[in-house]
Amino acid sequence: MIDYNSLINKQFCAFDQNYISQQKKFASQLSPLEEKLSRLQAQGNSMAASDQRMIECKWLLQYTADWSTLQKAISDLAESLKNTDQDWAEEQSPVDGSWGPCYSQWFLKVDAMIDAVNEMADEDEAPEYPFDFMAPIATIEGMQNWLNDQRTSKIYADGLDRRDALGAVSAALSEMCFKSEIRDYFRQYVKGFDLTDDYIAAYKAWLDDWQDSQSGYWGAWFDQADGPLVKSTDLSLTFHNISYQHGKVAYWPQIFATTLALRDGAYPYGWKHNGDFNNHNNYDVAKIFAQGWSSVDDAAHQQASTDIGELLDWCLNVSMTADGGFIDDTSFYNSVGAAYYYGVSFLDEIGYFDPSKCFWTDETFPEGQSLCCKIQKNMKAHHLDDDEAEAAMEKLVAACGDCTKSKKRRMLH
Template sequence: MKRHIVLLTAISIAIAAGITMYTVGRPDWTTVDEPLVQRPTPVHYRYIPNYIPVSPFKREMNGRFGPDMRELRRAIIARTHESGEPVCAMQILTEAHTLINYTNDNDAVRSRLADLRAALDTPPPIDPFQQSAEDGSWGGCFKAWYLRMHASVDPLKELVQAGRKPQYPLSFLAPVDSPEKLRARLHDLLVSDLPRTGVDNRKELNLTITGLAQLLFIPELAAQLPASMPVAAMAHTLQDFLDNTAQDHETGFWGAWYVVDGEIRKTNDLSITFHAISYRDSDPPRMKELADTLFAIRTRRYPYGWRDQGTQNNHHAYDVARLLRRAWPHMTAEQRIRSAAELTIMVARSLNVSINADGSFDVTPYDSASEAYYFGVSFLDEVGFFRPSRRFWTPLEISDPESLRAVLHKQLMKQDQRNAMIAAALRKLEARD
């Protein structure tokens, strides 16, 4: 499917419009070190919303453990081709990768790498597709609480979609089962002081917001939470934190904050912003500022912009498409024209670069094939490739989307149907107007 050609009516006009928008009369967005906004505050911190953090340990940690990670990832890919995805091993790989990129905890990395080698030699007696009787979570091969919590959301969603209830109480939510606990955890994660703690909280902040926003804001999931949890009060606490504490009032974006030379510096994080707004029905405040910032960071590297280092990545494209959808009612006419041009290019790129000749998705940018399928299908669904009702950005017709739907469906049916990401991808692919 690498050469699968899908014609959007007037595609060349849209692309030409996009190129014009890039070359005529636009601001210079290439100077990434200059802040978008600086504003004085009555306290001694100076907020710089356009900060892009530089980890003091990430390069060293990747240099130390990179060879082992590449070797083990190749072993996982080989095992996947032989007998299907070794999900437990993949979860351990993900946790090791997170420790390498967001901490300087060498001992924790070595421990997880040893666990990974053992899991590849002898798969542990843990079924990652089954709910744990111990705490009601899924993702049993993760050690970190936030990774287990986040890994539990998709299986719970698929359970609810099938009209079933979890077998065991969701007691894994005990660390955040009150407004006070939830508020304290979120505030602790918002600000990172890397030289002092050796930990970058960005990943944990992002996945905590992602998981809890779905559990608290999606009614069908909130109904599954323990009766002892004050769900409405907790949802209010999370929304209040997002809207009145964590959102940057000047840019409309969310992101991790960093202590740098005695100052707090904010980031404009595409991924955290995606998760902060995706699961709520109403728009958050400052959507006009969010739309302006979304275009201002176009040329910057993900997650602080759209750029994905020259590789295809439907995950990043999905984030951008969702934010463009939510910002669409708040855009100027010029921004809407540019959005249409951008999405046209992104769709063409996804079709011609991310899909292999046999209709499978390229797994190179991802930790697993299930991620590749989920984000590939999710991006195409978000832009309305298969469903005109979701085509918010253009009234134009797409030529023969059904042939691609059939090919992708055939490939998805070859995957492990117990995997919640595969199940969600199938559900999106099969949805029709």
């Protein structure tokens, strides 16, 4: 299979012969700032403005060769860390209705918006302002044009990998169009964006056209100066497109075959991170298999079952501690809570806690319920309460009840 990471690096080097050394230089500048931000957040500061600046710095570092913009962004990030009063950066803008005031990239504001909408939908709370900032994709033609412009990168010509922008906006659109609670929220509360049935149908048609019939996968496309168009097989983008469409996609045999073939590749074009498995990616793989299990044959089942068993062994014996904790990987996760969320999500998806969800084996896991409770108690002991930790706890409580409630001894009189 194509080594997409090498292809991308080769194209960046064609654009800028000093790309590798420049990227290393700026990565070394960014690393201590990221550590400082993490310390400030661990002290209870939201640091929303700095967090946004960090996210954009990482995007500039990983998806562009725009060193002058990155240098300024790093300077702005460093300056922002001097002030911990940053709650203002979490609010919706009265100017254009966007979120993420410290983002300069529009697609990052879209990503921030969908997070905010999910929170407001949970509370049945309307936004204060119209979503005027969504104008670039507010019409069918605008949406199609924007997505078409972002689908294919010409890194060798402009030093820009469009994958992240494409993934963020398509994921937001998929939530808006296919998640019933988000679709209903837009239709009831959001001004400045008319989410019609025709719009949803047009977006679905665009997604179907984007899916590759040979691999069954979705992914960024890369133009080459001296070769044919390359359509990448992207585990993350494929997971989101399958998940948000509830598995109602075409080419399931091809999807299974490609997913199995990606096993030893590097994320997002494979299952592994730094040469080893990772619960975030394990969850993606498991959910893809679960969604398409009824659409493939026994041979595919056997291969997938073997691999899921290996992922389970790694999850339990490598990624976890004896007291029910998940080991954080700071090179991948943005928080300890994220490490717990994806570990719990993987175990939940494969039916380790709930036998009724176990699609891939007849084996039972009687220790699943006790581990579920052990993880809950570990999370409570470590005071994990960020958004991802809370989402992990919700899954655990749904699987085995609330194990952290104190059991008071009944007094006899």
